[in-house]
């Protein structure tokens with residue numbers, strides 16, 4: 001977020017200056033300066049979602065995308081809507097129906113300390129959001145508020161006239177599939193995937209919020225093999241993240257932990273307290289092309305893994 005401001009301020013500064021001064025003798029220099037600033041803005045726009053596999057619209061350049069459909073030239077609409085979002089899925093302004101949380105089978109092992117939530121809370125909303133496409137059970141053009149006027153349909157309906165192209169999408173169904181060596185479609189059986197919807201630190205970590213005055217405040221009490229997260233009050237809630245360097249404020253390139261207060265499955269420590277969880281978007285930023293496979297940080301030297309695990 002800090003990054004966005006950094007590029008906007010110099011750009012606006014140049015705009016203000018150019019109104020006043022561009023007719024003067026130094027106008028060429030100022031124009032060059034303005035062009036350099038605009039180039040910076042253009043570059044940072046390129047480093048976003050448009051060229052990635054998450055541009056599912058008709059401007060998409062990757063394997064799976066639409067070639068037709070009412071409003072199919074948009075990008076954000078496949079995941080977000082400015083109005084009337086689906087509040088059953090606690091992800092920002094979410095525009096899709098969600099899968100049924102209880103249909104997922106989660107990772108388990110004899111050495112696992114952390115616990116998932118129970119019942120409809122066994123996965124966090126952010127993971128449910130990703131799985132609304134990546135479990136392969138819901139059309140990727142299924143949405144609550146379709147582009148244009150008069151497109152509202154809760155829980156969700158397919159985009160009118162949707163036509164898909166791509167090696168790993170059902171042309172008629174709009175469902176994500178796996179083909180070749182790609183395993184993007186994770187299915188509802190998550191037992192062979194890194195745990196998600198699970199407490200950070202192997203459980204027991206909590207700090208900063210009134211609701212968390214339980215045991216084990218501020219320590220990785222169950223499993224010391226984790227880096228201690230940082231926390232801050234943002235928007236009235238405690239936000240947690242694992243710092244990946246640069247500063248001590250939360251950035252998109254930190255490993256984001258998502259807070260919730262839920263009853264935990266058997267063995268969970270601090271059940272019911274507001275505490276940090278690992279979700280799909282802890283490791284992935286669905287909007288970035290800075291690293292392959294939408295990773296928040298480079299995984300060279302297993303940088304993603306070693307952000308959290310002390311190994």
Ligand code: HEC
Nearest residue numbers: 049054075076078079080091092126129130281285286287
């Ligand atoms: C493929 C799905 C997908 C698409 C397409 C998408 N987003 Fe997101 N977006 C998400 C998910 C999931 C989250 C929540 C996870 C997170 O914290 O990043 C999110 C979070 C956000 C957030 C809040 C958190 C943050 O990083 O600032 C904003 C703002 C946002 N998206 C804007 C956009 C805009 C604007 C577009 C279109 C240019 C877009 N998104 C396209 C899935 C998507």
Ligand code: HEC
Nearest residue numbers: 109111112113114195199200201202255278282304305308
């Ligand atoms: C966001 C922090 C985070 C990141 C990044 C992360 N992990 Fe984990 N990992 C966890 C948590 C939390 C658990 C659950 C551990 C527990 O409760 O004992 C876990 C569990 C595991 C387990 C299963 C442990 C068991 O006892 O069954 C393995 C193996 C593992 N991670 C490997 C990796 C690898 C490899 C990477 C990089 C690709 C990675 N992790 C990235 C947080 C993370």
Ligand code: HEC
Nearest residue numbers: 053063064078130133140168182184280281284286293294
């Ligand atoms: C609207 C549907 C949709 C949603 C929601 C969605 N994705 Fe995707 N995602 C796709 C499609 C389509 C692909 C390309 C699949 C392919 O080509 O096999 C993809 C690919 C990916 C890839 C692989 C990229 C690569 O280069 O191989 C990752 C990683 C990924 N998504 C993570 C996420 C995460 C994490 C979330 C939630 C934060 C999310 N996705 C939400 C549709 C979606």
Ligand code: HEC
Nearest residue numbers: 127130131134182183184194196279280282283293299304
């Ligand atoms: C603990 C970190 C972590 C979490 C949590 C995580 N991923 Fe990933 N994911 C990775 C890493 C690292 C890679 C890249 C693996 C590689 O390069 O071989 C990856 C790769 C992927 C891919 C590309 C697979 C391929 O090879 O085609 C998809 C799709 C994906 N993740 C989706 C998800 C979804 C959906 C979730 C939540 C259900 C999720 N991830 C949760 C770390 C994570």
